[in-house]
Every structure is written in C-alpha cells, then in structure tokens.
Amino acid sequence: MAGMTTFKLSRCPCFNPSSSSSLKPFTLPMRGLPAKPGRPRFPKIYAFSSNDIKVGSNIEVDGAPWKVLEFLHVKPGKGAAYVRTTLRNYVTGNSVEKTFRAGSKIEAANIVKETKQYTYKDGSQFVFMDLSSFEEFRLNASDVGDKMKWLKEGMDCNLLFWNGKVIDFDLPITVKLTVVDVDPGLRGDTAQGGSKPATLDTGAVVNVPLFIERGQEILVDTRSGQYMSRA
Structure with missing residues (x-):
C-alpha cells in the first residue's frame, strides 16, 4: 500500500547554520510495492x-x-x-x-462438438474421419437413424462427444444433392405451380417443383426435408 515515510537530515561540515533555521523533518511519498502474484482467477460458473x-x-x-x-x-x-x-x-x-x-x-451435459468428414459406409457402420489425424469414428445404422438419407460421402458433419464417446452427429442445415429419378412435368403445369416426388442420390425422396429434371442438383433443408432451390 502507498504510504508516507519521514527522513531527518543530519548536519554536515559544509552546512552553514546561520543561513537557515533549525532543520525540520520532511516527508516523501512512497510508491506501493508490487503485489505478489496470486492464484489465477477463474470465471464464476453459474448453475x-x-x-x-x-x-x-x-x-x-x-x-x-x-x-x-x-x-x-x-x-x-x-x-x-x-x-x-x-x-x-x-x-x-x-x-x-x-x-x-x-x-x-x-x-x-458436457457434450463437445467436433467437425469430421463422412467418408464411407462399412457394412452397417458409417465411418467419419478427422482430416488432421486421419482417426476414424464409427456410428451404427441405429445411431444414424433417418439422417442417413441425407448423408453423402465427403460431407462435413459435427460429431457429438460425451465422456470421450461419440453419441450423435449433426448434419449441415443445407445439403446439395443430385436428382437421379423424377417424372417429367406436364407442359403448362409450371405456370400453375405444383410439385412432384424426386429421388436423390442418397436415396431420399423429396417433393420438387415440376420444372426440376433428372441430373439437376438441388439444395435441401435437412431439418424439414424440404426442397429449397436449385444449386
């Protein structure tokens, strides 16, 4: 802490007492000493x-x-x-x-998300890979569930880890897929709107506008399974 200290000057041979009155104490301010480093402070964790x-x-x-x-x-x-x-x-x-x-x-729940790439399907297992370490992570078909209809090789997904174990994964919100089978729309139907089912390269079936044709790439919202637009 900052404080004050008192010094008193003593006489020396060169000092002329006739040129000054008796010496008086004087004070000088002292700077506080640097505080000792304490333990690191951590942010409070709220329940x-x-x-x-x-x-x-x-x-x-x-x-x-x-x-x-x-x-x-x-x-x-x-x-x-x-x-x-x-x-x-x-x-x-x-x-x-x-x-x-x-x-x-x-x-x-202490769940950690890490981005991994879906690489291939091995029997009933879906294999994801860390592109930095090349470590593989596997999920069973029962773990993937309905999400498999949107999975495409080379797609980046967020794997969810709990206690070091993969427990689930999140798909991208928007995926680009190719129409592999679709009935041709009737002439004039596009002006009146309407839709038709289309099969995509992952096996998923979605309703698309009548002007969509086989071989075209489209964007699909994986949350709702609905067609968004042409890619």
Missing part, C-alpha cells in the same frame, strides 16, 4: 436452471446425456410452477417426458 431450458439444450439426468426436444413452462393457478419437457436419450435413443420444478438446478 444451469430449469428456467434456462430450451429446445436443443443438452442436460444430464441420472448420469446420462439427454437432448430437450420440447418444453413448456407451466404456471398453474395453485401450486408451484414447473417445466414439462420431452427428452431424448443420446445413448439409447429413447424419448421420455419429464417435469422439473421451476428454478431447480439441472446439470448441463
């Missing part, structure tokens, strides 16, 4: 609350990771408010309904 739940939240319940599919804040006329949720277990794939008391603490 995850049921009030923070939203669709897509990752939470840990009974030692397992769950994804919030639906939620609803309920405030009854009598009794305490609560949050009603529909959860999907990342490991088993099962979905359950669960309620949480409003404001109750919930543990967030």
Whole structure:
C-alpha cells in the first residue's frame, strides 16, 4: 500500500547554520510495492436452471446425456410452477417426458462438438474421419437413424462427444444433392405451380417443383426435408 515515510537530515561540515533555521523533518511519498502474484482467477460458473431450458439444450439426468426436444413452462393457478419437457436419450435413443420444478438446478451435459468428414459406409457402420489425424469414428445404422438419407460421402458433419464417446452427429442445415429419378412435368403445369416426388442420390425422396429434371442438383433443408432451390 502507498504510504508516507519521514527522513531527518543530519548536519554536515559544509552546512552553514546561520543561513537557515533549525532543520525540520520532511516527508516523501512512497510508491506501493508490487503485489505478489496470486492464484489465477477463474470465471464464476453459474448453475444451469430449469428456467434456462430450451429446445436443443443438452442436460444430464441420472448420469446420462439427454437432448430437450420440447418444453413448456407451466404456471398453474395453485401450486408451484414447473417445466414439462420431452427428452431424448443420446445413448439409447429413447424419448421420455419429464417435469422439473421451476428454478431447480439441472446439470448441463458436457457434450463437445467436433467437425469430421463422412467418408464411407462399412457394412452397417458409417465411418467419419478427422482430416488432421486421419482417426476414424464409427456410428451404427441405429445411431444414424433417418439422417442417413441425407448423408453423402465427403460431407462435413459435427460429431457429438460425451465422456470421450461419440453419441450423435449433426448434419449441415443445407445439403446439395443430385436428382437421379423424377417424372417429367406436364407442359403448362409450371405456370400453375405444383410439385412432384424426386429421388436423390442418397436415396431420399423429396417433393420438387415440376420444372426440376433428372441430373439437376438441388439444395435441401435437412431439418424439414424440404426442397429449397436449385444449386
């Protein structure tokens, strides 16, 4: 801390007492000494609350990771408010309904996302690769589910890791796929709008405008499975 210190000058042979009155103490300010380095300060970690739940939240319940599919804040006329949720277990794939008391603490699942490239299908397994280390990660067909209809070799996806294990993956929101089979539209139909089913190179079937033809590339929204535009 900054403070003051007092010095008193002593007489020396060259000092002429007749030229000055008796010496008086004087003070000089002192700078504070540098503080010793302490322990590093870490940001405070705030508890995850049921009030923070939203669709897509990752939470840990009974030692397992769950994804919030639906939620609803309920405030009854009598009794305490609560949050009603529909959860999907990342490991088993099962979905359950669960309620949480409003404001109750919930543990967030420590899920890490890493970008990997889908490379090929090996039997019933889908193989993803880290392009830096060339390490492979495999998911079973049961783990991939309906997402397989949008998977195309060379596509970058986000793999989800929990406790060092791959538990799921996220597709790109928009994918570019090729129409391999489609019925020709009737002349004049394009002016009136309308759509027709088209089979894509991944095996997925989507409704496309009547002007779309075989061999064309289109953009599809993987969240809804709907045609967006020509690529």
